Amino acid sequence: MFAKVLIANRGEIAVRVIRACRELGIGSVAVYSELDRHALHVRLADEAYALGGHTAAESYLNTDAILDAIEKSGADAVHPGYGFFSENADFARAITERGVTFIGPPPAAIEVMGDKISARDAAEKVGVHGVPGSAALLADASEVVAFGDANGWPVAIKAAYGGGGRGMKVVPRADEAADALASAQREALAYFGRNECYVERYLTKPRHIEVQILADTHGNAVYLGTRDCSAQRRHQKLIEEAPAAGIPDDIIRQMGEAAVAVAKGCDYTNAGTVEFLYEDEGFYYLEMNTRLQVEHPATELVTGVDLVEQQLRIASGEPLPFTQDAIEIRGHSIEIRINAEDPAGGAFLPSPGPITALAPPDGFGTRWDTGYEAGDEISQYYDNLVGKLIVWGRDRDVAINRALRALGELKIEGIATTIPADVAILEHTDFRANQHSTKWVEEVLDLSGVSTTATTTVDVEDPKIKREVDVEVNGKRFSVAMWVPEAAAAAPAASGGRRRSAGSSSSGGASGSGDVTVPMQGTIVKVNVAVGDTVEIGDAIVVLEAMKMENNVTAEKAGTVTEIRVAEGDSVGGGDVVAVIA
Ligand code: MV4
Numbered sequence: 001m002f003a004k005v006l007i008a009n010r011g012e013i014a015v016r017v018i019r020a021c022r023e024l025g026i027g028s029v030a031v032y033s034e035l036d037r038h039a040l041h042v043r044l045a046d047e048a049y050a051l052g053g054h055t056a057a058e059s060y061l062n063t064d065a066i067l068d069a070i071e072k073s074g075a076d077a078v079h080p081g082y083g084f085f086s087e088n089a090d091f092a093r094a095i096t097e098r099g100v101t102f103i104g105p106p107p108a109a110i111e112v113m114g115d116k117i118s119a120r121d122a123a124e125k126v127g128v129h130g131v132p133g134s135a136a137l138l139a140d141a142s143e144v145v146a147f148g149d150a151n152g153w154p155v156a157i158k159a160a161y162g163g164g165g166r167g168m169k170v171v172p173r174a175d176e177a178a179d180a181l182a183s184a185q186r187e188a189l190a191y192f193g194r195n196e197c198y199v200e201r202y203l204t205k206p207r208h209i210e211v212q213i214l215a216d217t218h219g220n221a222v223y224l225g226t227r228d229c230s231a232q233r234r235h236q237k238l239i240e241e242a243p244a245a246g247i248p249d250d251i252i253r254q255m256g257e258a259a260v261a262v263a264k265g266c267d268y269t270n271a272g273t274v275e276f277l278y279e280d281e282g283f284y285y286l287e288m289n290t291r292l293q294v295e296h297p298a299t300e301l302v303t304g305v306d307l308v309e310q311q312l313r314i315a316s317g318e319p320l321p322f323t324q325d326a327i328e329i330r331g332h333s334i335e336i337r338i339n340a341e342d343p344a345g346g347a348f349l350p351s352p353g354p355i356t357a358l359a360p361p362d363g364f365g366t367r368w369d370t371g372y373e374a375g376d377e378i379s380q381y382y383d384n385l386v387g388k389l390i391v392w393g394r395d396r397d398v399a400i401n402r403a404l405r406a407l408g409e410l411k412i413e414g415i416a417t418t419i420p421a422d423v424a425i426l427e428h429t430d431f432r433a434n435q436h437s438t439k440w441v442e443e444v445l446d447l448s449g450v451s452t453t454a455t456t457t458v459d460v461e462d463p464k465i466k467r468e469v470d471v472e473v474n475g476k477r478f479s480v481a482m483w484v485p486e487a488a489a490a491a492p493a494a495s496g497g498r499r500r501s502a503g504s505s506s507s508g509g510a511s512g513s514g515d516v517t518v519p520m521q522g523t524i525v526k527v528n529v530a531v532g533d534t535v536e537i538g539d540a541i542v543v544l545e546a547m548k549m550e551n552n553v554t555a556e557k558a559g560t561v562t563e564i565r566v567a568e569g570d571s572v573g574g575g576d577v578v579a580v581i582a
Contacts, residue, residue, distance in 0.1 A: 009081030011371030014041035033059030133200025159188035211259035223256035342416035356414030361406035512556025522546030
């Protein structure tokens with residue numbers, strides 16, 4: 001087993017890995033950006049090293065700074081968490097070359113699954129199929145028409161080299177095929193640099209089901225049941241559950257065996273997830289995620305398997321301690337993601353800022369995974385996941401009731417959160433009846449009037465709080481405890497300039513800023529408006545892709561668009577003004 005693991009990540013997942021290391025007697029090494037100097041993962045780790053920088057690119061994605069921290073700490077393995085370097089084969093190779101273990105799959109497996117065409121081929125090779133479609137790339141719209149006439153409408157045109165949610169066009173009828181193909185090819189070229197597209201049947205009410213797998217370096221691989229992640233909007237998951245409910249046992253077994261076959265087919269090791277679409281007792285391979293996922297605790301609660309412990313054991317060469325027949329799914333779990341976003345009637349406006357109060361829920365079957373405590377700040381520069389509430393119940397109804405009970409206890413002040421939207425989903429009869437699909441949150445769930453107003457109460461008495469003051473010696477952090485007035489402790493970092501994004505704080509006001517700013521660095525993938533357009537509060541002005549997710553950047557003010565400062569494909573930094581509304 002490793003002596004010391006460096007966690008190349010931040011927030012709740014860094015905390016999750018540090019805890020697993022501690023339980024196994026492994027030393028933990030945190031790394032941190034300027035903004036995270038006092039973050040919970042830094043406070044909990046045995047050692048911590050500064051990366052410098054504010055944005056993800058300057059810190060957690062700075063290969064040289066991370067390699068330097070590995071060297072200084074003497075860590076013998078690196079856990080990448082999710083996001084950042086977790087699916088970066090070059091990073092995995094770079095550390096492996098230095099004799100340090102990457103706690104994840106082999107780089108070659110990351111590469112196979114990182115490309116949509118090779119990932120599909122890898123699954124086909126072992127008899128696991130995607131949605132039925134034409135194998136060939138499309139040369140002409142007549143091929144779309146022929147496919148639809150032969151297999152039924154609607155059909156979906158997808159970008160061959162695409163990924164995420166982009167580039168898919170739904171074609172309801174033959175006479176829309178030509179326009180749809182042209183549009184899909186244009187988008188594919190703009191997003192992915194290649195215009196090749198293919199066609200497949202369009203599933204109108206699919207569920208997003210994923211299978212967790214573990215594979216060791218001795219040729220053993222198992223599946224640990226399913227998760228249903230259908231409750232999502234714009235490809236951001238809101239609530240996940242395990243197991244996926246209402247799927248016949250024999251189909252669950254077939255999906256599990258298919259997932260294991262895909263993993264074995266690409267010589268996969270460590271933890272991974274195979275994603276499927278499920279409709280009418282059919283399941284169709286989508287892709288494989290070659291990392292530990294945000295929603296992994298849902299699986300842990302119904303299997304009793306500590307997935308991070310198994311990741312560490314597998315990476316250090318141990319064989320899996322159980323076989324497939326020993327894995328039993330007990331009861332039901334639900335994970336609720338709590339993000340620093342105001343649901344704002346469905347707009348989901350980012351709400352970074354200091355957390356002034358945080359009281360986590362507790363009780364039977366209740367788990368709270370977070371990277372923050374009261375007094376910490378949610379930065380606009382990183383993913384705004386505040387924490388995950390994961391509950392277990394003996395069945396799905398019990399778990400839903402427990403989730404609602406625990407959400408009622410959870411108190412978060414200072415920032416707006418997605419809790420009201422999570423409650424709206426859990427309370428909805430469609431969700432309770434397991435009638436929802438991947439389109440349900442966006443097309444059926446009514447979030448009008450659902451919003452949190454950010455509470456910005458500051459304690460007037462200004463009590464003294466414990467504050468750790470850091471000293472860095474050669475970039476290594478040492479901390480000293482001090483009792484200081486809260487206001488001083490909460491003072492923001494001096495540098496940085498643009499600190500607050502529009503759309504983040506002053507929630508709900510009728511006269512928000514006319515400057516439309518992006519909340520974090522990323523790429524503009526869509527500009528929805530033109531100069532002269534009239535917009536309402538909450539209208540999506542541009543779509544920003546950041547950390548593999550698409551985010552609507554919305555108007556804070558109603559009026560006329562007088563300026564657009566970006567084009568599709570532009571890179572932007574957190575706080576940049578992308579449009580002006582007068
Ligand atoms: C589909 C589909 C229906 N039919 N393919 C969207 C993202 C991409 N990775 C796959 N996606 C879909 N492909 C066919 N033939 C519906 C979706 C889809 C979806 C899939 C998974 C999770 C959420 C989704 C939300 C909307 C659409």
